[in-house]
Amino acid sequence: MGEVIHPVDLVTSRKGAQKAARVIHGFVKSHRILWIPAGWVSRLVASAPETSPIRSVLGPLRDGLRGAMTTEDVLTVLGALESARVPFYLAGGWGVDALVGRQSRSHDDLDVVIDDYEQDLPRAVDALKSMGFELVASYERRAWMPKNTVLEDDSGRRVDLDSLNWQILAREFGPPDAGPGDRESFEHRVFTEGTVAGKRVPCLSADVQLLYHTLFDLNVPHQHDVTLLRDELGASVPDGPRPEE
Secondary structure (H helix, E strand, O other): OOOOOOHHHHHHHHHHHHHHHHHHHHHHHOOHHHHHHHHHHHHHHHOOOOOOHHHHHHHHHHHHHHOOOOHHHHHHHHHHHHHOOOOEEEEHHHHHHHHHOOOOOOOOEEEEEEOOHHHHHHHHHHHHHOOOOEEEEEEEOOOOOOEEEEEEOOOOOEEEEEOOOHHHHHHHHOOOOOOHHHHHHOHHHOEEEEEEOOEEEEEEOHHHHHHOOOOOOOOHHHHHHHHHHHHHOOOOOOOOOOOOO
16 A cells, blocks of 8 residues: 555645745746746646646646746735726636636636726736735737736736737627727627636636637647637637737
8 A cells, every 4th residue: 555645744745845936936036047947847837737747746846936826816816906996807717717617727827907908007016016916027919918017926926917909809809890999889799707716707708718819829728728718618719810919
């Protein structure tokens, strides 16, 4: 018979691994030369199935480098945005899980769309800073979510605040000749609600979430999300060429 591991020992070992991961995360953040290999480890673990030995061995390390976003973390972040009166919509992996009503996999970040990005981003950032998050980077892209602000805390938890490209959404989901100013005519196809731990939260719709998965190579978690969107939620995307990222 194999060795029996007492539950207390298991919890202790997990806490020890998490503490070690936080120490490693702080060390990596302070040594820029390590960011590339840390990113490689992150991608390696992300591409491995949930039951893979790679997940078991390197998972705690990646959680420390990227920070696992738990259900409690999600509700805390969304609660802070609500208190700051920032209209938002859950997106990404947690957005998909909210749509199916359960956590289906682990998540190393939280994607949140800020409806009025230009106006409400400063309040959103201030709300997260009060929780210990720091501004890490800001990006501008050509499609889908053209503006992105990344925040991270000392434990490696990451929140991405994103904008929406209403011109593309109007073309994909709006009536003929619709433009960004006509969003009221089609925003019911863009927004919906989901649940996180029984709490109803605003989300991007399944069709929009699936559309957003058409512009990049899918790793294992993304493939998992697409399967849920198609098979459980019946999502589909409009036919036609996709814009370049």
